[in-house]
Amino acid sequence: MTVKPAGKLKGRWQVWACPTTGSDWQPCTAPVKLTAKAVRGTHHGRARVAVTVHNPSKALAFQVHLGVKAAGSSDEILPVLWEDNYVALMPGETRTVTAEYLEGTKVAAHLDAVVDGWNVEPVTVTVK
8 A cells, every 4th residue: 555645655555465374475485586777866965876676576575675885895885864675576566765875974986786685586786
């Protein structure tokens, strides 16, 4: 459910009913390969990165985690304010999530965006 009073997104809730019974969630969390792209920019003088992820599969992508790293580094650039975190992507869904860095945060010239999750094959893309 998405709530948009006056055209502005106020909240988003998803309910996913697994077609199995009991505690076996494996059929509901089959491995998923997402596609991603990322672009950088600025907003009010702060560095930003917008990561767009798409779930082309027929399975739920659960607890999708996004991160931004200096190219070739294994450490995420911190501190960062993501507009959302650990998102779920329904089959066929595309979503863009933006990261904004605090003033003074060292953001490298060459960046990679990383996407992983509960049942998501890790993907790394170059930030344009």
